[in-house]
Amino acid sequence: MPSEAPFRSLPARVIVAGGGIAALELVVALRKLAGERVAIELLAPGEHFVYRPLLVAEPFGMGELPRFPLGQVLGDQRAVQRRGRLAEVRADAHEVVTAAGERLAYDALVVATGARTVEAVRGALTFGGPESVTLMRTLVEGAATGELRSIAFALAASAASWPLPLYELALMTALRAGGAQITVATAEDAPLQLFGQAVSRSMTERLARAGVELLAGVAPVEYADGALALEDGRRLTADAAVALPALAGPAIPGLPHDSGGFVPVDGHGRVEDVADVYAAGDVTAFEVKQGGVSVRQAQAVAECIAARAGTSLVPEPFEPLLRGMLLTGAEPSYLQWRGGESQQADSPLWWPPTKIADSYIVPYLVSRFQLSVPTAPGPGEADLMSSAPAGGDVPVRPGRGDG
Ligand SMILES: Cc1cc2nc3c(=O)[nH]c(=O)nc-3n(C[C@H](O)[C@H](O)[C@H](O)COP(=O)(O)OP(=O)(O)OC[C@H]3O[C@@H](n4cnc5c(N)ncnc54)[C@H](O)[C@@H]3O)c2cc1C
Numbered sequence: 001m002p003s004e005a006p007f008r009s010l011p012a013r014v015i016v017a018g019g020g021i022a023a024l025e026l027v028v029a030l031r032k033l034a035g036e037r038v039a040i041e042l043l044a045p046g047e048h049f050v051y052r053p054l055l056v057a058e059p060f061g062m063g064e065l066p067r068f069p070l071g072q073v074l075g076d077q078r079a080v081q082r083r084g085r086l087a088e089v090r091a092d093a094h095e096v097v098t099a100a101g102e103r104l105a106y107d108a109l110v111v112a113t114g115a116r117t118v119e120a121v122r123g124a125l126t127f128g129g130p131e132s133v134t135l136m137r138t139l140v141e142g143a144a145t146g147e148l149r150s151i152a153f154a155l156a157a158s159a160a161s162w163p164l165p166l167y168e169l170a171l172m173t174a175l176r177a178g179g180a181q182i183t184v185a186t187a188e189d190a191p192l193q194l195f196g197q198a199v200s201r202s203m204t205e206r207l208a209r210a211g212v213e214l215l216a217g218v219a220p221v222e223y224a225d226g227a228l229a230l231e232d233g234r235r236l237t238a239d240a241a242v243a244l245p246a247l248a249g250p251a252i253p254g255l256p257h258d259s260g261g262f263v264p265v266d267g268h269g270r271v272e273d274v275a276d277v278y279a280a281g282d283v284t285a286f287e288v289k290q291g292g293v294s295v296r297q298a299q300a301v302a303e304c305i306a307a308r309a310g311t312s313l314v315p316e317p318f319e320p321l322l323r324g325m326l327l328t329g330a331e332p333s334y335l336q337w338r339g340g341e342s343q344q345a346d347s348p349l350w351w352p353p354t355k356i357a358d359s360y361i362v363p364y365l366v367s368r369f370q371l372s373v374p375t376a377p378g379p380g381e382a383d384l385m386s387s388a389p390a391g392g393d394v395p396v397r398p399g400r401g402d403g
Contacts, residue, residue: 001387002008004304004307004308005308006307006308006309006310007309007310008104008107009106009107009110010037010309010310011036011037011038011039011309012037012038012039012107012108012305012308012309013038013039013041013105013106013107013108014030014038014039014040014041014106014108014109014110014305015041015043015096015104015106015109015110016041016042016043016079016110016112017043017044017086017109017110017111017112017113018042018043018044018047018086018110018111018112018113018114018281018283019042019044019045019049019070019282020049020052020114020281020282020294020296021049021051021052021281021284021294021295021356021359022112022114022280022281022283022295022297022298022359023042023044023110023112023280023281023290023298024073024361025207025280025294025295025299025302025359025361026110026112026280026300026301026302027040027042027073027074027077027079028077028360028361028364029298029299029302029303029306029361030223030302030306031077031078031079031359032302032360033302033303033306033311033313034302034305034309034311035291035311036078036308037306037307037309037310037311038306038309039045040077040078040080041079041080041081041082041083041096041104041324042070042074042079042081042082042083043084043085043086043096043104043253043277044070044081044083044084044221045083045084045085046070047069047070047071048067048069048249049067049068049069049070050065050066050067050130051065051066051067051068051072051365052129052291053291053355053356054066054094054128054181054355055127055129055133055165055325056127056165056168056327058130058133059133059134059137059139059140059169060137060140060172060176060329062327062329063372064132065133066085066365066369067364068337068369072368074293074370076362076364076368077138077197079224082098082102082104083103084098084099084100084102084115085098085099086099086111087099087253088156088252088253088254088363089109089111089252089254089255089257089274089277089340090103090254091254091274091275091277093105093369094106094276096109096141098184101108105232106172106276107173107174107276107310108276108277108278108305108308109276109277109278109300110269110277110278110279110280110301110305111255111263111271111277111278111279111280111283112279112280112281112283112294112298113252113254113283114248114273114281114282114283115247115248115249115250115261115262116248116249116250117129117244117245117246117247117248118245118247118248118256119243119245120156120159120243120244120245120246121154121159121221121222121223121241121243122157122222122223122224122227122281123219123222123223123224123241124152124154124223124228124241124242124243124266125139125240125241125242126165126243126244126245127165127169127193127242127243127244127245128244128245130176130332133293136169136242139151139173139177139240139242140177140326141242142170142174142239143173143176143177143178143180143182144150144176144177144178145178146178146179146180148239148240149180149181149239149279150178150180150182150183150237150238150239150240151173151177151180151181151182151183151238151239151240151241151242152183152185152220152223152228152236152238152240152241153166153167153169153170153173153183153184153185153186153241153242153243154166154185154186154220154223154228154241154242154243155184155185155186155187155188155220155221155243155244156187156219156220156221156243156244156246157187158246159243159244159245159246159247160188160193160194160268161189161247161287161288161290162244162288162289162290162336163186163188163191163192163194163244164192164290164324164326165244166184166186166243166244167184167191167192167203167207167244167326168234168326168327168328169205169242170182170184170207170212171207171269171326171327171328171329172327172328172329174210174211174212175327175328175329175330176263177208177323181213182210182211182212182213183212183214183215183236183238184207184212184213184214184215185218185228185230185236186214186216186217186218187217187218187219187220187231188216188217188222189216189217190203190204190216191203191204191207191214191216192286192324194322194336194337195322195324195335195336195337195342195344196337196340196341196342197285197342197378198342198343198344198371199335199336199337199342199343199344199378200276200342202344203344203398204329206328206333215230216232217220218230218234219231220241220243223241223243224236226238226239228241241271245329247260247282248260248261248287249261249262249263249283250283252283253277255271255274255277256271256272256273257285257344259283259286261282262283262285263279263284263285264284265278265279265284265285265286266317267300267318268300268303268304268315268318269284269297269298269300269301269304269318269381269386270302270304271369273320277289278301278304278305279297280294280297280300280301281293281294281297281298282294286320288320288322290322290324291355292321292322292323292324292356292357292358292359293318293320293322294358295356295358295359295361296319296320296321296358297303298319299318299359299360300315300316300317301320303315303395311346313370320350321336321338321339321358322334322335322336322337322338323335323336323349323350323357323358325353325354325355325357331346332353332402333345334348334350334353336349336350337366354371360371360401
C-alpha cells in the first residue's frame with residue numbers, strides 16, 4: 001500500500017462513528033494493535049450493541065437476541081462514548097459535525113454507521129430487525145397449528161447482499177410447520193449463489209430434504225391478495241410471505257458515495273480521495289453486507305491506523321473471504337467461499353464455530369458476556385466459553401491463516 005504519514009499527535013485521536021459490529025471490532029482490534037498510541041471515542045446514539053446475526057433464532061424460541069451494554073464494552077477497551085449521530089464530515093478541517101451540532105476534531109475518522117433497511121418486496125413481512133420478531137413468531141405458530149397452510153420466503157435482487165437469513169428462516173419454519181407448504185422464491189440463479197456452486201448444490205438438496213419448494217432465478221415483486229407476484233408474471237399462492245430487506249446507504253454529507261449512498265473504499269478501508277477517513281461494514285460500497293465482511297474490513301482499518309500511530313505493523317488489505325453459519329433448527333451447517341473455492345460442511349470449518357468468524361470482538365464477547373450460539377430450541381445451546389481465548393488475550397490478526 002502507499003505509505004501514509006504518521007499521525008502528528010500521540011496518542012492519535014480516533015473517532016469511530018457507529019455502534020454495530022464494524023465499529024466495535026474496530027475498537028477492540030485497534031486497542032489490541034495500537035495500545036495506548038490511540039485515544040478512541042465512539043460516536044453512537046444507542047446504549048447497547050445488538051448482535052444481529054442471531055436475530056433469526058428468536059422467533060423460534062432459540063434464545064433472545066444478544067445485547068451488550070456499550071458502556072461496559074468501551075470501558076474494557078479504555079474508549080469513551082459520545083452519545084450522538086454523525087451528521088457531516090468536514091474533511092479539510094479534520095472534524096465531524098454531530099446531529100446536535102457539536103464539532104469534534106480527529107486525526108483519523110472511521111465511519112461504521114451501517115445501512116438503512118428498506119422494504120424489498122411490497123406487502124411481505126420484512127425481516128430485518130428486532131421489530132419483526134413478534135410477527136415472525138406469529139407466522140411460525142400459525143404454520144405449526146395449521147392455521148397457515150403456506151408461507152413463501154422471498155428474496156428480491158435488491159436484497160441479495162446477504163441472503164443467508166432467508167434460508168435460515170425458511171428451514172427453521174419448515175421444521176416446525178407440520179403440513180404447511182414452505183416455498184423459497186429467489187432472484188438468485190441458485191440458492192446462496194454468492195458462496196459458489198458447491199454450497200448452492202448442497203443448499204438445493206437441503207431444501208428438498210426439508211420439503212421446501214425452491215423457485216430460483218425469478219424475482220419476487222409483491223405480496224398481495226394471498227399471492228406472491230413474481231417478475232415473470234406467475235403468482236404463487238401463499239397465506240403469508242416473508243422477505244429480507246434491501247439496504248440503503250446513508251449518503252453522508254462530506255463523503256463520496258455511490259448511487260446507493262454507500263461509501264467507496266479501497267482494500268484497506270480508506271475512503272476514496274479523502275485523507276484520514278476510513279470506513280468499514282455495511283456503510284461501504286463492498287457488495288456483500290455481512291458481519292464477517294464487516295469485521296475483516298474493520299481489522300484492515302485498525303492495522304492502517306496502528307501503523308500510522310507508530311507500531312511496526314505492516315497493514316494488509318482485507319481478504320474477501322465469506323463464512324456463514326447456517327442455523328437450521330437442528331445442527332448448524334458451515335459455508336465458506338475462499339479464493340474461488342466453495343465449501344459446505346456439517347462440522348465447523350473454523351474455530352470457535354461462531355456466526356461471525358475470525359474477529360477480535362466475538363471471543364471478547366464470549367469470554368466477557370458468555371455469548372453462545374443457539375443450535376436447537378430450549379436447552380442445548382453451544383457454549384463457546386471453553387473455546388474462547390482466556391482473559392481476552394486475542395491473537396493478533398485473527399482472520400489470517402485459519403480455516
Ligand atoms: C436478519 C439478519 C440476519 C443476519 N445474519 C447474519 C449472519 O448470520 N452472519 C453475518 O455475518 N451477518 C449477518 N447479518 C448481517 C449483519 O448483521 C450486518 O452485516 C452487520 O450488522 C453490519 O454491521 P455494521 O456495524 O456495519 O452496521 P450495523 O450493524 O447496522 O450498525 C450500525 C451502527 O451505527 C449506528 N448509527 C447509524 N447511523 C449513525 C450515525 N449517523 N452516527 C452514529 N452512529 C450511527 C447504529 O445505531 C448502529 O449501532 C444479518 C443481518 C440481518 C438483518
